[in-house]
Amino acid sequence: MAAGYAEILRTRYAARLLTGTLVGRLPNATAPIAIVLFIRAEGGTFSLAGVLAAVYGVSNAVGQPVLGRLVDLYGQPRVQLPAALVSALGMVAFAFTGTSALPLSYLAVGVAGLFTPPLEGGLRALWPSVLRREDRVHTAYAMDAVAQEVMFTVGPLLVTLCVSLWSAQAALLVINAIGVVGALSVVVSRPSRAWRSAPREAHWLGALRSPGLLALLAAFLCVGTALGSITVAALSYADGHGGDAAYGRMMAAIGLGALVGGLVYGGRQWSGTPERRLRVLVALLAVCYVPLVVMPGEVAMLGLMALAGVFLAPSIACAFVVVDRHAPRGTVTEAFSWLVTMFTVGASVGTAAAGPVVEWGGPRWAFAVPGLAGCGALVVLLATGRVLAATGRTAGVAGSSENDRNGAAEPGFSAGHQA
Secondary structure (H helix, E strand, O other), X not given: OHHHHHHHHHOOOHHHHHHHHHHHOHHHHHHHHHHHHHHHHOOOOHHHHHHHHHHHHHHHHHHHHHHHHHHHHHOOHHHXXXXXXXXXXXXXXXXXHOOOOHHHHHHHHHHHHHOOOOHHHHHHXXXXXXXXXXXXHHXXXXXXXXXXXXXXXXXXXXXHHHHHHXXXXXXXXXXXXXXXXHHHHHHXXXXXXXXXXXXXXXXXXXXXXXXXXXXXXXXXXXHHHHHHHHHHHHHHHHHOOOXXXXXXXXXXXXXXXXXXHHHHHHOOOOOOOHHHHHHHHHHHHHHHHHHHHHOOOHHHHHHHHHHHHOOHHHHHHHHHHHHHHHOOOOOHHHHHHHHHHHHHHHHHHHXXXXXXHHHHHOHHHHOHHHHHHHHHHHHHHHHOHHHHHHHHHOOOOHHHHHHHHOOOOOOOOOOOOOO
């Protein structure tokens, strides 16, 4: 498995783009944790922390596809870097406002979420022009998902480290400053500056005119809900089992599980269609959420958290391959951003729902939410199986369609979709 990843990373610009994207996404990846810890440090309630995290997530959900469409239309540097700067300034304003002026806090968090740059979708749009082979692009999706789990493992630890060394306010400032540096590294690179989207059909729905993509988005809304609810349930559990440090370890454990799962998944070639494989992965993901309601001691709980993450990275990697097969031509960044958006919306819904559940019934009831949400994702995929199969058979590779205007397509590398 390492050989395939090493081959990709040896490709010119690949390591820089991957690292810059991960660093640039750090504020977005850690925002729910950072917001919750900051509000708790300010004396706020679980419900307030959950609502603010939800405001960030919903704003992010609105902004990602809009910014993604702008990237498809105007290129990456003209959209990504200004968005990163505005988002960081929003979080800075939130860090200095706190709970003293809640309307301003809501506004600042909303601005930060709305202008979060679509770096994740942008990277997946860049892979075809950098790697130039379809099999390597699909391996890159798996590697990307694995690398994200490194970020999700390290991110919570970095936030809690900043909190312990300085304060929750300092954590917000440091993480967002680092994020701007990462975004800058990506947008000044040659592939980002040279990339242009393929010609697209004028349609107000954009990527959303694909029925298969809509089905996938509905499923990942549920997956995001599961992960978001775990964030709050784990914090409540940690209050009685070691505090903020235990919370950081728990969130790192779920990231570590996803890292291991992603490494194994990306280390082999899989037979069958990605749509069918995704159903299996999501079913396993849902099953692994269920044992969290047992709530054993901290050591055993860390093991259950790691198990809950094992099928997350494989599910995400497979989902992006399915997006490739269903996104209409010329909408690649927007389509990828929609998937990120629905996952984020789901996480926000889960975070907002788990707060009142914790206050009503405690962490055990909150840990029941991920299992229910995971089952919901599976039901959606099963119910829309024919739609996904039918449109998947006629689709090409969305990311490769972007090579049309970059002159980078290899022989045999699909040049687009049948819309």
